[in-house]
Amino acid sequence: MLIRKRVISVLGWGTIVCLLAPVLHTVWVSFSPDSFLTPPTTAWSFKWYVACFQDRRWMHAILQSLTVAGLAAGLAVATAAPAAWSMGNLTRTQQRFVSFLLLLPALIPPAALGIGLLPLVHVTGLWGTTLGMVLVHATIGLPIGFLIIRTCLPEQLSELETAAAGLGASQPEILRRVTLPLLAPVLFAAGIAVFVLSLNESLVSIFLATPNNETLPAVVWPQLRYSPSPLVAVASCTTAIIGTLGILIVLRILVTRGRHSCPSLTKSPPSDRLPACHEIRQVSTVP
Amino acid sequence: MKYRVSALLPAGPALAMVCGLVIGPLLLLIRVSLYEPATGRGFYTPGTLSFTNYAAFADGYLLGIAGFTVGCGLAIATMVLLIAYPLGLFLSSLTARMQLIALGLILMPKTAGLLAMLFGLQRWLPRGVLATLIAEVYLVLPYAVIVIYAQLLNLDPTLRAAARGLGASSWQVFRRVTLPLSMPGMILAFQLGLMWGLGAFLGPLFLGRPNETTLAVELHRQAFEYGRWPLAATEAVGLLVLVTVAATGVPAVVQMRRVTRC
Numbered sequence: 001m002l003i004r005k006r007v008i009s010v011l012g013w014g015t016i017v018c019l020l021a022p023v024l025h026t027v028w029v030s031f032s033p034d035s036f037l038t039p040p041t042t043a044w045s046f047k048w049y050v051a052c053f054q055d056r057r058w059m060h061a062i063l064q065s066l067t068v069a070g071l072a073a074g075l076a077v078a079t080a081a082p083a084a085w086s087m088g089n090l091t092r093t094q095q096r097f098v099s100f101l102l103l104l105p106a107l108i109p110p111a112a113l114g115i116g117l118l119p120l121v122h123v124t125g126l127w128g129t130t131l132g133m134v135l136v137h138a139t140i141g142l143p144i145g146f147l148i149i150r151t152c153l154p155e156q157l158s159e160l161e162t163a164a165a166g167l168g169a170s171q172p173e174i175l176r177r178v179t180l181p182l183l184a185p186v187l188f189a190a191g192i193a194v195f196v197l198s199l200n201e202s203l204v205s206i207f208l209a210t211p212n213n214e215t216l217p218a219v220v221w222p223q224l225r226y227s228p229s230p231l232v233a234v235a236s237c238t239t240a241i242i243g244t245l246g247i248l249i250v251l252r253i254l255v256t257r258g259r260h261s262c263p264s265l266t267k268s269p270p271s272d273r274l275p276a277c278h279e280i281r282q283v284s285t286v287p
Numbered sequence: 288m289k290y291r292v293s294a295l296l297p298a299g300p301a302l303a304m305v306c307g308l309v310i311g312p313l314l315l316l317i318r319v320s321l322y323e324p325a326t327g328r329g330f331y332t333p334g335t336l337s338f339t340n341y342a343a344f345a346d347g348y349l350l351g352i353a354g355f356t357v358g359c360g361l362a363i364a365t366m367v368l369l370i371a372y373p374l375g376l377f378l379s380s381l382t383a384r385m386q387l388i389a390l391g392l393i394l395m396p397k398t399a400g401l402l403a404m405l406f407g408l409q410r411w412l413p414r415g416v417l418a419t420l421i422a423e424v425y426l427v428l429p430y431a432v433i434v435i436y437a438q439l440l441n442l443d444p445t446l447r448a449a450a451r452g453l454g455a456s457s458w459q460v461f462r463r464v465t466l467p468l469s470m471p472g473m474i475l476a477f478q479l480g481l482m483w484g485l486g487a488f489l490g491p492l493f494l495g496r497p498n499e500t501t502l503a504v505e506l507h508r509q510a511f512e513y514g515r516w517p518l519a520a521t522e523a524v525g526l527l528v529l530v531t532v533a534a535t536g537v538p539a540v541v542q543m544r545r546v547t548r549c
Contacts, residue, residue, distance in 0.1 A: 012377035015370065016392050019425065022407025023400040029410070037410060079304060082297035089294045098298050101305045108309065109486025109530055111503035112523040115510055116312030119319055139308040142301060200401040203488055207507070220402050225493060228406065236402035243399025251391050 023240060030233040037228060048230040057219065058235060065216040065239070068130060069198035072137035073191040076145045079138070081187055084149035085179070088158060099146075106143035114207030121208060128210035136204055141194030148190040152254060154182050189253040196246040199239045313527065320520035331517045340521040349505075353525060356485055356501040360533065363423045363484030367431045368477050370424065375435030375472075376465075390436070397429040405493050414496050422490035427483045431476040438472025439465075478537040485529050502526040 029037055033045040052058050083102060087095055105113070117136060126132030157179065164174045202217030209218035216239055223232045295302075320340055322331035343349050378389055396404045404425060412418035442465065450460045488503040495504070502522050510519035 008377060008380075012374065012389075015374055015377075016389060019396055019428070020392060022405075022411070022425070023396050023403045025407040025410060026400075026403035029406075079301040083301040086294060086297035091294075094295060098295070098302065101302055102298075104305055105309050107482060107530075107534070108313070109483075109488070109503055109523075109526050111486060111488045111506060112316065112526050112530075113309065113312060115506055115516075115519050115523045116316040117308065118510065119315050119516070120308075120312050135304070135308060139304050142304065146301070196398055200398060202401060207510075217402055224402065224406060224409070228409065233403070233406055236400070236406050240395075240400030240403045244395055247391055247394055247399055251387055255387055 026233045027237050027240070029230055030237045032230045032233075035229060037230070037233075048234045052231055052234045052238070055231075058216075058231075061214055061216045061219040062235075062238060064130070064133075064213060065199055068133045068137055068213075068215055069195045071130075071134040072141055072198045073145075073195040075134065075138035076141040076194045077149075077187050077191045080142055080145035080190065081149055081183065084146055084153065085183075087150060102146045103143045105140050110140075110203035111207075114204045117204065118207060128212045130213050133205070133208065133213050133215065136208060137198040137201055138194070140201060140204060141197050144197060145190040145194050148193055148250075148254070149183075149186055152186045152189070154186075157182055185253050185256075189250045192246045192250050196243045196250075199243055316520045316523050316527075319516055320524050322517045324515055324517050340517050343518060343521065344525060349522070349525075352500060352502055352505050353529070355499065356487070356503075356526070357529065359420065359423070359487055359491070359501055360481050360484035360529075362420055363427060363487065364477050364480035366420065366424050367427050367480040367484075368473060371428055371431035371435050371476055372469075372473060374428075374432050375439055378432065378436050379439040390433075393432055394429050397426055401426075401489075405489060409493055412494060414494055416495070416499055418494035419487070419490045419499065422494045423484060423487045426489065427480050430483075431480055434476045434479065435469065435472045438469050438475075442468050474537065474541055478533065481533045481537065482530050485533060486526065502529075 025039065028039040030048060031044045031046070032038070032040045033043045033047060080102070083098060087098065090098065121127045121132050124132075126135070160178050160182070161174055164178045169177070199215075200217065201215070202221060205215050205218045206221055209215065216235060220232055220235050223229070224236075319331065321336050321338065322333070323335040323337050323339060324331065344353070374393070378386055378393075381389060405422065408418070408422050408425065412421060446464055446468070447460050450464050451457070455463070485501075486503050487501045488507070491499065491501045491504045492507070495501075500508070502525060506519040506522040506526070509515045509522065
């Protein structure tokens with residue numbers, strides 16, 4: 001019995017290590033002291049990191065990536081949050097209609113979306129602009145933002161809103177003092193998730209990038225395909241590092257939040273559990 | 288009736304974005320695929336309307352690519368399911384804290400280190416069909432694991448305990464309780480794997496040989512190397528048809544099997 005458990009755990013963690021291995025290899029290569037693609041063993045150096053941050057084209061791409069990701073995350077959350085919040089007031093059919101449309105960007109092949117967007121951005125004058133990139137990335141981030149907010153809406157939210165209304169709060173006041181404070185961590189988590197996704201968005205970006213608005217993946221991919229170098233490894237690692245931090249933050253928030261509202265993220269089903277003292281106090285002090 | 292429509296208002300901006308930047312481009316795609324190819328300058332001949340581009344599907348070349356795409360999609364979905372299901376089982380057997388760590392590690396390569404992952408795979412694997420499939424499995428697997436893991440977490444743990452209490456061995460519990468109850472998650476994971484596998488782009492682009500392209504890579508080449516937008520749009524329409532068939536076909540097949548079993 002014990003042996004079997006051990007075998008299972010070795011196999012499980014082994015698979016996870018296999019999933020991580022290519023990324024780790026790239027991180028390793030990025031510390032190479034010369035321009036060969038063999039991982040360094042004796043001499044390590046930050047040479048390529050320095051080279052990357054001194055190169056204007058790379059820096060422009062990194063800044064462009066961060067700008068686009070930040071704006072796209074804001075836009076995606078600002079549009080997905082009201083949609084997710086309103087799901088409770090909709091009929092069954094309307095709910096299915098809204099979910100289907102908002103999940104659609106994740107379901108259609110990015111290449112088909114890219115080629116379809118090409119004539120559209122040409123016609124609307126969004127070709128080569130940051131705005132165009134932001135709009136597209138926000139749309140691609142909508143499904144994940146919507147899913148996170150939808151599944152993690154606090155259970156008591158609508159009751160508390162009703163209570164606040166009963167106590168005479170106006171609609172904007174409810175929004176400012178009840179809804180937003182309760183939703184803030186979830187919205188933040190959703191925003192980070194969209195941000196990370198946008199940083200790594202390399203499918204539609206390949207179709208829409210021009211030297212003016214190219215994000216990091218769009219600069220990396222031709223080089224990755226035709227002339228890989230430690231510099232390319234460094235550029236790839238930059239998004240990996242930012243992205244990993246982002247994932248950690250998202251999981252952390254969702255788990256501390258999710259104890260009550262996201263039963264799918266925690267093991268114990270909280271349904272028949274009595275509320276703890278501090279929770280009762282917490283709920284009763286909310287206006 | 289009026290009350291019902293106004294309930295949709297908060298979702299308005301999000302729906303408008305999807306309509307403008309997803310539905311719109313897809314409709315535009317169909318229109319562009321009906322233009323005649325450009326003669327001289329430009330990407331297509333404006334004002335024309337013809338089905339000449341669709342004739343390309345009749346010749347062996349495009350049909351071969353479409354066939355390769357379908358084969359890739361099925362292979363990717365199958366491989367993903369075979370790895371994701373045990374991994375999901377393993378994940379749900381861990382303590383809550385370890386689940387979180389493992390989940391983060393599984394999500395990390397796809398969501399955070401996409402380029403770094405492709406870079407690493409490119410160093411290790413010689414270009415070819417196998418490398419393409421492995422890269423695509425890396426890209427699709429995290430989502431499939433999450434779908435299956437979520438399904439397994441929703442299983443009532445008392446059912447398994449009850450089965451054990453009634454004398455079932457752990458294999459019997461898996462075979463007759465866990466597996467049947469997690470079937471919906473497996474079907475969804477396969478369906479999503481097939482849909483994303485059909486749209487395979489990065490895998491074949493970076494790790495495939497030039498003659499082993501999928502529709503997605505082929506349409507990128509037509510649009511950017513040859514400037515043939517109408518043909519690229521036609522291929523995109525073909526790809527969308529395949530994905531739609533996968534999206535509706537998998538549940539239909541499952542339904543049919545269920546009916547014939549009864």
